[in-house]
Amino acid sequence: MKANSDPAPAPAVVATTRSAMNFFTQQFGSSHSKVVQISQPPFFEDLDESIVITKKEVLSKVHSLLYYISSGDVDAYLENVLPNVTSIEPETQGTMVEGTKFHEYMFECAKKDRVKMNCTMIAPHVQLIGTDAAVVSYTRLVQTTGSNGTTTERFSETRVMQRIGEQWKMAHCHRSK
Secondary structure (H helix, E strand, O other): OOOOOOOOOOOEEEEOOOOOOOOEEEEOOOOOOOEEEEEEOOOOOOEEEEEEEEHHHHHHHHHHHHHHHHHHHHHHHHHOOOEEEEEEEHOOOOOOEEEOHHHHHHHHHHHHOOOOEEEEEEEEEEEEEOOOEEEEEEEEEEEEOOOEEEEEEEEEEEEEEEEEEEEEEEEEEEEEE
């Protein structure tokens, strides 16, 4: 697999008041209008600034993973997950799969049916477990427009992230409808 030298940029922090639009947002443009945004973001109330920074780093990495998924960038995705990543998803019929082969196949299948997509992460919650692990839970809305019109799907997602050196990588994903 080739290394991707151009990872997605980290989301820009848009600072306004908590009650207004205090969220991370980054739009990634292309002919397929892939938009990955975060709405109803967490308000990090931690007193320790280093904890706030770490939570933002983790959330930024998950945001980038969603971009790689929606844009079909399998190489960037694989660079940001552990080789023995586990997942439970609707496509696995509730069975846990381990490794990257399942997702590589899903990326390959998705290449054939590229559609316009809008992906929104709603109300993410970041929980740190020690200094090298984190759990990120959120609702994801995926809007697609294709030959059959526009559809919206809702998923509840949890991603477990592990810090390896200075980089956060996904160790597990659980996604359900």
